[in-house]
Amino acid sequence: MEKVILSSHAVAYAVKLCRAQVITAFPITPQTAIIEKLAEFCATGELRARFIKVESEHSGMAALIGASSAGSRTFTATSSQGLALMHEVLHWAAGARLPIVMVNGNRALGPPWNLGPEHTDSLSQRDTGWLQFYCESGQEAIDTVIQAYRVAEEVLLPVIVALDGYYLTHTTEPIDIPEEAVVDEYLPPYHPKHKLDVADPKAFGGFAGPELYMEFRYKMFQAMEEAQRVAAKADLDFRRLFGRGYGLVDPYRLEDAELALVAAGTLASTAREVVDARRGLGEKVGLLRIRLFRPFPRAEVRQALARVSKVAVIDRAISFGHEGIVSQELKAALYGGEHRPLIYGFVAGLGGRDVTPEDLEEALDRAGKEGPEEEVLWLGIRL
Amino acid sequence: MARDKALKLLNTRDPALKGLLEVPEEEYMYSGHNACPGCGAAQAMRFVLKALGNQTINVLAASCWSGIAGVFPYSALKIPVLHTAFETAAAAASGVRASLDMQGDKETVVLAWAGDGGTFDIGLQALSGAGERNEDILYVCYDNEAYMNTGVHRSSATPYLAWTATTPVIHPQDRPKKDILAIMAAHRIPYAATASVAFPHDLIEKAGKAKGIRGTRFLHIYSPCTPGWRYSPELGIKIARLAVESKVFPLYEVEGGERYTLSYRPRAVPVREYLRLQGRFDHLREEEIGLIQEEVDRRWERLLRWCT
Incomplete structure (x- = not known):
């Protein structure tokens, strides 16, 4: 019903x-x-x-x-x-x-x-x-x-x-x-x-x-x-x-993607919109939503990202002294695999700050560069 | 029957032996437990279980008893035991009760068991919550007046001027012992009582009475600790008896949070008699013993007023 x-x-x-x-x-x-x-x-x-x-x-x-x-x-x-x-x-x-x-x-x-x-x-x-x-x-x-x-x-x-x-x-x-x-x-x-x-x-x-x-x-x-x-x-x-299922991870338009966004929770809905917009411009962008975080589905993550050359993780979390927590997990999982894409770890949306399509556009643009400017990339800091 | 005859003889001849043969013979604790010789906490459990019987589930918070109960895969108790974190006896017991109720089992006694640290200090919030909700559990605090399992550290049940490893003799415990029974009475729970391992008949009777009552029941059991109080193991029961006789630890009941009843009228032994047997009070000066005596007398008068 x-x-x-x-x-x-x-x-x-x-x-x-x-x-x-x-x-x-x-x-x-x-x-x-x-x-x-x-x-x-x-x-x-x-x-x-x-x-x-x-x-x-x-x-x-x-x-x-x-x-x-x-x-x-x-x-x-x-x-x-x-x-x-x-x-x-x-x-x-x-x-x-x-x-x-x-x-x-x-x-x-x-x-x-x-x-x-x-x-x-x-x-x-x-x-x-x-x-x-x-x-x-x-x-x-x-x-x-x-x-x-x-x-x-x-x-x-x-x-x-x-x-x-x-x-x-x-x-x-x-x-x-x-x-x-x-x-x-x-x-x-x-x-x-x-x-x-x-x-x-x-x-x-x-x-x-x-x-x-x-x-x-x-x-x-x-x-x-x-x-x-x-x-x-x-x-x-x-x-x-x-008649409904979700998978342990939820890939979106990743089949031929070169750059993948990775996110968990509702952020993925915004990310999908951005992926579609970029696809409209002919860019090979996709999304991987992490649904199961523990146990971390290493094999599924490796498989889903097996063909991308770059990954932009959007973390709505931070582990002080290191980086975003999903980013950290993702790096650890991919390091153990054969294919190791370049990972850009973004921290965004802490304390309920909106993560807008523009923020994700920015993340994709920054991930388009040669390599990450810094180990941990923050989105939307206003200092 | 010989047993009946013996019972009658014992009951009539010596008041101290009154009810001895009425103590249930069944044991729900194995002899190979891990308690120290002369441990009051071990005796407290033995007596309480005699009154409750085997239709009892024990929720056991971190305490000496976590060790006494045995190392996996052994158990010193013949009833189910749920070991839980320090502050959770009352909360975990509430959950066990809820589950049994949902299974239609209203008869099994849920026995929450914790020491003074797990009751007076870290577990007080959970106990207050359970008492306020009037959870149908029997909560027993065996009180050896410090965190004995961790190396004799003071708790809010440590008596005034006592030595512990964290209240050295140059700065002994400087506050009076928390009145846990008054705190529980303030929750208007149906039954709260003090008991002592030196008065096993009274203890067993109270545990049995508590078993027959619904709602939150609280037993505060005075339990001597050989290493923590620094006495020779054979003196434990004597010290516990003197605690009652000197009015340091009076035996009484509080029903419905208001009706106070004295269980035993002490012989009014001077507190000095009680204190001098324990190494933890060795450092006391005459005037300090006097202060303790005054406080004990004042508290006793107050208790008598409540009992009338």
Whole structure:
């Protein structure tokens, strides 16, 4: 059923369709309408779930660790400061191999206070052991939440579904809300092999010294590697049932491209327009949208960029002391491949600064030059 | 029956042995745990589980107990255990409860377990949240009055003028111990009580009473620590008993956040008797012991006013 709906509300519908059983939320600066809609679903009984109104994001994630360990399907949503506060327990959730799904409305961290869209909040959670998807539309958001549970519960790792703050969380678009019966077919009920159970008592998360700890981490690594295959299959199965799919990366007009833009999230929509405009001028330009960031789909990225000679990465994030975070990942992935295009790493749109078609035109122009002027290229700095 | 006869004899002859044979025989803790000799925290868990039985899930925050519970793949407890981060006992327990409720299991007791650091300090926010929501959990704080697992570092449960590794004798703990039971009472939770490993019958009775109540229940258990308090292992229970008898750690209950009931009337032993057995108070001068005595007496009078 297609509805003109707020993307945040669409996410709440996805959570309802996935029959999440325990939900936590805290209204940290800032929250989204996701939890408001879910609170309504739980209050009216449309969704049979316990909604715990926790006193912090940290407790929100800790409570989900408890609920997931006891065998429930779980959900929470957060943003920027809240995600940062959760950091410790993000590691814990992944280390405990719990298939928690969380939506993050990507927003800038303070100070200065800002709240505008930016990816640094979730990209800086890169090494916690969570899968990370970045969405371009409200439709993709609802679909990715449903896919996220499938993937999480198969590989036993938690998933962040990242939505650009405001551009996605606070905007309305026509969205097809999947049929409940089809979602049930796609996503079976969650029955974990191991859980807290008085009939079969086990201890979870106890001390493991150096003679064992590393093997726990190796198994996590393997699960994360396996997640690439599982995510690809989950997307294919989704396409078969719902007629829509997204891939782990999303190439656009790359077949014969010489210069590729690379971006994640809603920036890709602007980039597509710019690619089309340049194509109209006869320039061989394309776009690669990174949808799955963790695990980083190395093979797909290498394949998609196998013929381009130059890449202009537009990062809505920064790792101080190095460069844009997607740029960094991309360089690392391509260095391990046979084809190594020249990479221009741009930082743009921090704190919700608009990244306009003109900005991307500028990036393409600067990438047209012999080599990058600097290691890190900033777009639109007004100093 | 011989057992009934023995029970009757014990109950009538010696008040100190009252109820001894009523203590459940079942053990839910294995003997091969990792606690130090004379550890109060180990005894606290043993007694609490006797009262709760095996339909209990333990949510265990970072504490000495994270080690006592055993190294993977071993577990010292016969019930399910969820090890969690330092500040998360109450929050993770809330999640376990929510999950069990969703599975239709209202009977299993969710036991959140943390030390004084995980309760008075880093876990206080999560505990306050759970208490305010009146989560259906039993929260036990075993209080050994410092961060013992990390090397005897002071917590906000460390008593006035005590030595710890971070409050050296030239600058001992300079603030009074936080009143955690008053804090929990202020949340108007249905049940909060103090207990001591030196009064096992009272402890087991309170844990059993807490088991039968719905909503947030809080047990504050006084648990001596051999290395942290610097005493010889065989003195632990004696020190814990003296803490109660000297009114340093009174045994009482608070129901609904308002109804205070004294569980035991102490013999009013001078605090000196309690302090002198512990190396952590070795440095105290006479006038300092006097200050502690005055404060203990003042707090006792205040508690008595609340109990009436």
